Amino acid sequence: MLRREISRTLRIKSSLPALFTKECRNYGTSYSTVHQEPSGPQIKTEIPGPKSKALLKEMMDIQQCGSVQIFANLEKSAGNYFADADGNLFLDTYTHISSVPLGYNHPALLNAFSTDSDVRTLVNRPALGVFPSDDWPKKLRNVLLSVAPPGLHHVMTMMCGACSNENAFKAAFILYCTRKRGGRTTFTDEELKTALLNIPPGSPELSIMSFKGPNRNGAFHGRSFGSLATTKSKAIHKLDFPTFEWPVARFPEYKYPLEEFKRENEQEDKECLADVEDQFDRWEKKKPIAGVIIEPIQAEGGDNEASPEFFQELQKICQRRGAALIMDEVQTGCGPTGKMWCHEHFNLQSPPDLVTFSKKMLTGGFYFKPDYLPPQPFRIFNTWMGDPSKLVLLEQVIKVIKTESLLQLVEETGKILKSGLHTLETEFPFMINSVRGRGTFLAFDVATPELTG
Amino acid sequence: MLRREISRTLRIKSSLPALFTKECRNYGTSYSTVHQEPSGPQIKTEIPGPKSKALLKEMMDIQQCGSVQIFANLEKSAGNYFADADGNLFLDTYTHISSVPLGYNHPALLNAFSTDSDVRTLVNRPALGVFPSDDWPKKLRNVLLSVAPPGLHHVMTMMCGACSNENAFKAAFILYCTRKRGGRTTFTDEELKTALLNIPPGSPELSIMSFKGPNRNGAFHGRSFGSLATTKSKAIHKLDFPTFEWPVARFPEYKYPLEEFKRENEQEDKECLADVEDQFDRWEKKKPIAGVIIEPIQAEGGDNEASPEFFQELQKICQRRGAALIMDEVQTGCGPTGKMWCHEHFNLQSPPDLVTFSKKMLTGGFYFKPDYLPPQPFRIFNTWMGDPSKLVLLEQVIKVIKTESLLQLVEETGKILKSGLHTLETEFPFMINSVRGRGTFLAFDVATPELTG
Numbered sequence: 001m002l003r004r005e006i007s008r009t010l011r012i013k014s015s016l017p018a019l020f021t022k023e024c025r026n027y028g029t030s031y032s033t034v035h036q037e038p039s040g041p042q043i044k045t046e047i048p049g050p051k052s053k054a055l056l057k058e059m060m061d062i063q064q065c066g067s068v069q070i071f072a073n074l075e076k077s078a079g080n081y082f083a084d085a086d087g088n089l090f091l092d093t094y095t096h097i098s099s100v101p102l103g104y105n106h107p108a109l110l111n112a113f114s115t116d117s118d119v120r121t122l123v124n125r126p127a128l129g130v131f132p133s134d135d136w137p138k139k140l141r142n143v144l145l146s147v148a149p150p151g152l153h154h155v156m157t158m159m160c161g162a163c164s165n166e167n168a169f170k171a172a173f174i175l176y177c178t179r180k181r182g183g184r185t186t187f188t189d190e191e192l193k194t195a196l197l198n199i200p201p202g203s204p205e206l207s208i209m210s211f212k213g214p215n216r217n218g219a220f221h222g223r224s225f226g227s228l229a230t231t232k233s234k235a236i237h238k239l240d241f242p243t244f245e246w247p248v249a250r251f252p253e254y255k256y257p258l259e260e261f262k263r264e265n266e267q268e269d270k271e272c273l274a275d276v277e278d279q280f281d282r283w284e285k286k287k288p289i290a291g292v293i294i295e296p297i298q299a300e301g302g303d304n305e306a307s308p309e310f311f312q313e314l315q316k317i318c319q320r321r322g323a324a325l326i327m328d329e330v331q332t333g334c335g336p337t338g339k340m341w342c343h344e345h346f347n348l349q350s351p352p353d354l355v356t357f358s359k360k361m362l363t364g365g366f367y368f369k370p371d372y373l374p375p376q377p378f379r380i381f382n383t384w385m386g387d388p389s390k391l392v393l394l395e396q397v398i399k400v401i402k403t404e405s406l407l408q409l410v411e412e413t414g415k416i417l418k419s420g421l422h423t424l425e426t427e428f429p430f431m432i433n434s435v436r437g438r439g440t441f442l443a444f445d446v447a448t449p450e451l452t453g
Numbered sequence: 454m455l456r457r458e459i460s461r462t463l464r465i466k467s468s469l470p471a472l473f474t475k476e477c478r479n480y481g482t483s484y485s486t487v488h489q490e491p492s493g494p495q496i497k498t499e500i501p502g503p504k505s506k507a508l509l510k511e512m513m514d515i516q517q518c519g520s521v522q523i524f525a526n527l528e529k530s531a532g533n534y535f536a537d538a539d540g541n542l543f544l545d546t547y548t549h550i551s552s553v554p555l556g557y558n559h560p561a562l563l564n565a566f567s568t569d570s571d572v573r574t575l576v577n578r579p580a581l582g583v584f585p586s587d588d589w590p591k592k593l594r595n596v597l598l599s600v601a602p603p604g605l606h607h608v609m610t611m612m613c614g615a616c617s618n619e620n621a622f623k624a625a626f627i628l629y630c631t632r633k634r635g636g637r638t639t640f641t642d643e644e645l646k647t648a649l650l651n652i653p654p655g656s657p658e659l660s661i662m663s664f665k666g667p668n669r670n671g672a673f674h675g676r677s678f679g680s681l682a683t684t685k686s687k688a689i690h691k692l693d694f695p696t697f698e699w700p701v702a703r704f705p706e707y708k709y710p711l712e713e714f715k716r717e718n719e720q721e722d723k724e725c726l727a728d729v730e731d732q733f734d735r736w737e738k739k740k741p742i743a744g745v746i747i748e749p750i751q752a753e754g755g756d757n758e759a760s761p762e763f764f765q766e767l768q769k770i771c772q773r774r775g776a777a778l779i780m781d782e783v784q785t786g787c788g789p790t791g792k793m794w795c796h797e798h799f800n801l802q803s804p805p806d807l808v809t810f811s812k813k814m815l816t817g818g819f820y821f822k823p824d825y826l827p828p829q830p831f832r833i834f835n836t837w838m839g840d841p842s843k844l845v846l847l848e849q850v851i852k853v854i855k856t857e858s859l860l861q862l863v864e865e866t867g868k869i870l871k872s873g874l875h876t877l878e879t880e881f882p883f884m885i886n887s888v889r890g891r892g893t894f895l896a897f898d899v900a901t902p903e904l905t906g
Contacts, residue, residue, distance in 0.1 A: 064832070085587040096579065105576065120563070137508055162677075173693045192688040193688075203694060225682075236831050241626050382675070
């Protein structure tokens with residue numbers, strides 16, 4: 001194995017394969033200028049090209065945008081192909097940081113705001129926690145609950161992945177504290193007073209546990225201060241910022257091919273689960289763990305996967321310890337693994353307590369078990385509570401996924417792709433190895449940084 | 454004075470007065486069903502009416518939505534009038550939690566997405582920190598920088614007010630730490646390693662100071678975990694959540710009418726500024742203060758205002774102490790005080806270091822001095838970094854504000870309204886008092902809760 005030489009991971013996260021051309025045919029689109037998906041990538045200039053470089057220079061006068069790689073030409077982007085300002089065409093296997101669920105300029109989306117009612121939703125953005133519009137309960141049911149993880153029937157909308165995770169933390173803290181109060185749903189004067197002073201008992205010392213591999217990067221759950229405390233993927237996200245000292249348990253690091261290292265990987269699961277138990281013990285006195293947040297596949301951390309058995313046992317530990325199991329499906333949700341939610345691969349004995357989403361779902365939010373309904377209003381709350389115009393788009397995304405059986409297509413395509421990658425790693429073991437993932441959410445390691453291209 | 458009996462504050466935050474009918478005339482709107490603004494409020498049912506009650510019951514099956522008061526009928530809402538599901542019409546002096554800048558269904562907004570390019574912006578939401586579209590630098594300049602606070606020429610976009618404030622905190626922490634490192638812009642192995650462990654020196658013990666009155670509620674800066682640590686308005690936002698213990702200084706509490714209590718209020722300013730200095734001293738060893746966040750008018754805290762002199766002196770203290778002055782204009786920005794930014798009333802000797810916005814601006818974000826440009830990319834960063842489709846709407850909002858001289862109108866209307874309220878408090882001192890605010894962002898106290906109606 002080239003384990004020790006591995007320095008980079010290549011990821012393939014094309015979620016819902018390019019049925020763009022087919023889509024164009026199926027939708028009697030009224031949109032004027034839908035381009036056909038190009039026949040292949042085309043590189044005309046150095047990357048970034050002169051136009052992207054000029055735009056970057058212009059933008060550097062306004063903000064620190066050293067992270068910008070190239071500028072998009074949204075008119076010419078189509079399907080799985082991303083067009084840049086210089087006329088280059090890229091096959092976007094990353095689906096724009098997992099944020100473009102049906103490819104670029106999908107006709108179903110271009111024509112989404114076709115009724116006066118949809119345009120009003122877009123223009124009069126309501127404060128959903130106080131004055132939602134009269135069609136909102138129906139939208140929640142017909143759009144978000146129509147694709148809820150099996151067994152979950154409740155949902156809150158939010159703005160983005162980070163705030164979805166943070167509000168799932170809040171739901172976990174609320175249930176934990178309510179139980180600790182013996183079910184009391186009112187607050188003492190001391191609790192009310194100390195909450196405003198940022199000290200216990202009103203603002204208690206509690207924690208959320210997240211995961212990190214011993215050798216690889218770890219969890220990514222967002223960059224707002226609460227979610228950032230659980231993020232363990234890259235130091236650059238965290239440097240210079242005060243944070244919460246919270247528990248971190250080991251995420252499994254498997255040896256590949258899986259079938260060859262069955263015993264070692266089972267042992268790895270056991271050790272990681274023992275570490276989870278150990279963290280619960282160690283933090284019990286200091287900052288009890290109210291919730292455990294985990295990605296079904298650690299995405300930014302390097303596409304680290306864990307076995308269904310690991311997740312099943314983790315759920316049992318959480319249940320026994322009275323901590324919420326928060327499944328962060330911000331990257332894995334909405335189809336890329338061949339199921340709507342990646343944790344559906346795990347055959348859990350009951351649904352996760354909270355399942356957070358964003359990115360491809362176009363709106364943030366989280367599904368949850370009824371235990372996590374706060375006993376009081378205004379606890380899981382902010383001014384906007386999401387953006388109903390995103391549900392207008394998501395409704396079309398879900399319709400296309402269902403009509404075109406895209407989940408099945410992801411599964412079939414993923415199998416072919418993974419099998420091809422397995423063939424390649426057998427043929428070129430000194431170049432690539434550790435092929436892994438589910439659906440088209442696949443990754444492999446390469447021997448040297450140069451090989452990432 | 455009725456100071457001791459005061460139990461409720463009534464607020465009037467109609468930002469940009471109802472020029473809806475005028476707008477309808479001026480815009481050759483192509484939108485099919487723009488309603489005229491109603492001639493007045495109309496209450497047909499009990500509040501909430503039977504339809505709102507039925508919808509609330511339906512929604513309670515999906516989430517905790519006890520905060521929902523009534524459901525909107527977006528088709529019938531027009532201008533300053535909010536229509537509910539039961540056919541009631543309300544004069545919305547709160548502009549939908551300060552989020553509707555030009556009233557409901559403004560024709561300029563209904564027709565905003567008129568070009569293919571705008572629709573593509575809406576449908577292909579880019580990751581702005583990595584792959585913005587080729588028109589983005591121009592949009593930043595022509596839309597957001599066209600209304601930048603005087604003296605500020607840099608801007609970052611974000612999703613909402615809370616994440617705008619948190620990213621302003623991050624900018625403050627980055628500059629504070631960079632200075633402390635003597636300008637070094639690389640990181641030591643220890644810093645990189647400890648940042649991932651959530652401990653110093655990588656994740657240092659630093660703080661942001663916010664404000665609270667001794668008798669009134671205090672600051673509101675959002676509900677995500679970082680911003681929530683600085684929020685001091687209501688315990689219900691904070692209960693059961695772990696938080697940062699961070700410094701809080703006294704926000705002035707004035708006696709009204711201002712001209713009658715000039716000496717007392719000057720003394721109040723002095724005491725509050727002394728408290729600010731005191732906090733800097735007290736936290737220096739424990740958790741040094743890297744930034745001070747303050748609202749130009751504490752909105753959720755009860756419309757508490759402070760004098761220009763207070764803000765001028767506060768800025769001097771921040772400069773002397775090397776802490777960022779973060780002006781939270783999430784509620785006060787975009788016109789309601791008669792200036793685009795409320796802090797323009799304060800004649801500061803230089804702009805605030807960071808000015809955050811959201812709500813009426815329709816997009817989150819913050820303006821900042823060039824010192825606050827992080828030396829590295831990916832520091833102030835997330836997947837979406839805002840939403841360009843909101844700038845399509847904001848561009849129209851700004852156009853209407855300028856074309857119709859709405860800021861001037863707010864100033865004139867506000868003067869008339871405030872003068873009327875002053876007459877009322879003179880005539881009925883046992884009912885209302887403490888008239889205060891700027892532009893149409895006005896408030897007064899009433900003697901008993903019943904009087905709030």
